[in-house]
Amino acid sequence: xxxxxxxxxxxxxxxxxxxxxxxxxxxxxxxxxxxxxxxxxxxxxxxxxxxxxxxxxxxxxxxxxxxxxxxxxxxxxxxxxxxxxxxxxxxxxxxxxxxxxxxxxxxxxxxxxxxxxxxxxxxxxxxxxxxxxxxxxxxxxxxxxxxxxxxxxxxxxxxxxxxxxxxxxxxxxxxxxxxxxxxxxxxxxxxxxxxxxxxxxxxxxxxxxxxxxxxxxxxxxxxxxxxxxxxxxxxxxxxxxxxxxxxxxxxxxxxxxxxxxxxxxxxxxxxxxxxxxxxxxxxxxxxxxxxxxxxxxxxxxxxxxxxxxxxxxxxxxxxxxxx
Ligand SMILES: NC(=O)c1ccc[n+]([C@@H]2O[C@H](COP(=O)([O-])OP(=O)(O)OC[C@H]3O[C@@H](n4cnc5c(N)ncnc54)[C@H](OP(=O)(O)O)[C@@H]3O)[C@@H](O)[C@H]2O)c1
Numbered sequence: 001x002x003x004x005x006x007x008x009x010x011x012x013x014x015x016x017x018x019x020x021x022x023x024x025x026x027x028x029x030x031x032x033x034x035x036x037x038x039x040x041x042x043x044x045x046x047x048x049x050x051x052x053x054x055x056x057x058x059x060x061x062x063x064x065x066x067x068x069x070x071x072x073x074x075x076x077x078x079x080x081x082x083x084x085x086x087x088x089x090x091x092x093x094x095x096x097x098x099x100x101x102x103x104x105x106x107x108x109x110x111x112x113x114x115x116x117x118x119x120x121x122x123x124x125x126x127x128x129x130x131x132x133x134x135x136x137x138x139x140x141x142x143x144x145x146x147x148x149x150x151x152x153x154x155x156x157x158x159x160x161x162x163x164x165x166x167x168x169x170x171x172x173x174x175x176x177x178x179x180x181x182x183x184x185x186x187x188x189x190x191x192x193x194x195x196x197x198x199x200x201x202x203x204x205x206x207x208x209x210x211x212x213x214x215x216x217x218x219x220x221x222x223x224x225x226x227x228x229x230x231x232x233x234x235x236x237x238x239x240x241x242x243x244x245x246x247x248x249x250x251x252x253x254x255x256x257x258x259x260x261x262x263x264x265x266x267x268x269x270x271x272x273x274x275x276x277x278x279x280x281x282x283x284x285x286x287x288x289x290x291x292x293x294x295x296x297x298x299x300x301x302x303x304x305x306x307x308x309x310x311x312x313x314x315x316x317x318x319x320x321x322x323x
Contacts (some may be wrong), residue, residue, distance in 0.1 A: 001015065001046065001047030001048065001049075001296070002014070002015050002249070002299050002300070003015065004279075004281065006206035007205045007206030008204045012048055014047050014281065015298075016209065016282055016284070016295055016299050017048060017283040017294060018040065018043050018048050018052065019052050020040075020057060020065070020066050020285075021054070023036035023065055024057035024058030025058050026056075026058045026059070027232070028234075028235040029229035029232040030232050032248050033065060036287060037065060037068065039279075039291075039292055040066065040069035041073065042291055042292055043286070044075060044077055044113070045068060047299075048296075050079075050080065050283070051066050051070070051079055052081075052210070052283045052312075053066045053079065053080070053081050053118075054082035054084065054129055055081060055110055055113060055117070056082070056084035056088075060117040062261050063118050064182050065219070070118075070120075071119060078124040079118060079123060079124050080124065080125035080127060081118065081127070082105050082129040082160055083102065083106075083111065083114075083262055084110065085102065085130045086100060086101055086103065086106050087100045087101055089191040091161055091162035091163055091165070092206075093132075097135075098138045098140050099140070100130075101130065101135075102128060102135070102140055102144070103140055104139070104140045104143055104144050107128075107141065108144060108147065108148065111154060112153070114126075115153060121153075123153065123155070124154075124156065124249070125158060125180060126148060126154040126156075126157050126158075127157070127159055127160050127180070129160050130159075131160070131172065132162075133169075133171055133227070136171055136175070138232065142177060144234060145178075154177040157177075157208070158182065158208075161181055164184060164191065164320050166183050166191050166195070167191075167193040169181050170195060172201050173199050173200065173205050174199070174203065176185075176203070178205070178206070179205065181208070182208040183196060183210065184210055185209040185210070185276075185279065186211060186212050186213065187214075187218055187268075187269055187272050187312050187316070188214050188249070189317075189318070190313065190316045192207075192278075193276065196278075197278035200255060205295050206281075207279050207280050208282075208283050209273045209281070209283065211280045212273045212283075213269055213284060214246075215234060215287075216234065217246045218250070218265060218269040220250050220262035220263070220265040222238060222250075223243060223244075223246075223247040224247060224290060226238070237322065240283065252282055252315070256311055256314070257311065266295040267294065267295075267298055268308075268312075269295055270282060271298050271301055271302075274299075274302075274303060275304045
């Protein structure tokens with residue numbers, strides 16, 4: 001596993017991290033704890049040393065599994081987690097004040113709950129799970145983060161940026177008060193390249209690139225006939241005509257890239273994310289050993305050639321399936 005520095009945290013993190021939403025057993029249906037632990041164990045054994053989880057993932061379930069796997073591994077693994085919005089609304093809504101979403105006491109209490117779930121004394125990276133630039137000057141998050149650091153409950157802090165709104169975090173980066181951002185970045189949503197990534201490079205902000213497969217679309221495994229388990233969030237994400245739209249886009253991508261087989265696409269999707277120098281770590285969701293093994297290959301392969309990146313630019317697709 002090749003490492004990169006996670007911005008000003010100074011953490012040397014493997015280029016490929018682990019996105020631990022899918023293993024929570026809620027929203028993503030199907031993962032057993034036994035299978036999730038097996039994938040986590042294998043990931044850590046293979047050099048993955050950053051895991052992204054959240055208190056909201058299965059109401060602590062994902063954090064508990066991550067904590068268990070890290071404790072059993074006995075290796076230095078950086079754990080990133082998140083404070084959920086108190087009003088449980090993703091993304092942050094315009095016009096809703098920070099007192100309903102991240103009041104000071106709530107930030108502290110949530111972090112303490114995450115510490116208990118993870119079974120650790122300090123969280124390596126605590127993130128706000130949504131962000132609204134209207135809260136920039138508010139004391140709640142500033143004092144919350146400051147006090148958590150002073151008390152040793154967290155080492156570094158960041159935000160997970162609202163879906164498809166990369167620029168909304170730029171004024172926050174410029175305050176110098178956060179260390180990392182987490183942002184959607186993949187072949188379809190390339191918008192962070194325009195303004196967010198240059199700002200991150202300028203201010204030495206670590207970047208966790210999330211949803212590298214557009215929730216599975218960029219694995220090439222989704223078409224009109226794909227059926228997700230009942231209760232799985234992808235029934236909503238890929239609702240209506242969207243699976244057909246995805247299949248059409250992905251088929252065009254595969255044809256343009258001249259890929260021999262559909263299963264070559266995930267590697268291109270991962271290498272796309274790693275090709276940008278602002279990206280510190282890509283955090284794919286992986287509930288199976290086969291996904292893990294396939295993704296680890298990307299770390300050894302380096303950036304995509306310029307002509308491939310130019311071709312992929314033509315396949316950017318701006319839309320919001322979360323709404
Ligand atoms: N607001 C936020 O802060 C936020 C929102 C979304 C996500 N995230 C973070 O970002 C992480 C990644 O996003 P995500 O998990 O939602 O979606 P994703 O990484 O775009 O896609 C995950 C899907 O891709 C499949 N997959 C992974 N590698 C594969 C491979 N090599 N070949 C074929 N299929 C492969 C997985 O299958 P299997 O699971 O079956 O292996 C899973 O179905 C999350 O786990 C979470 O940590 C944060």
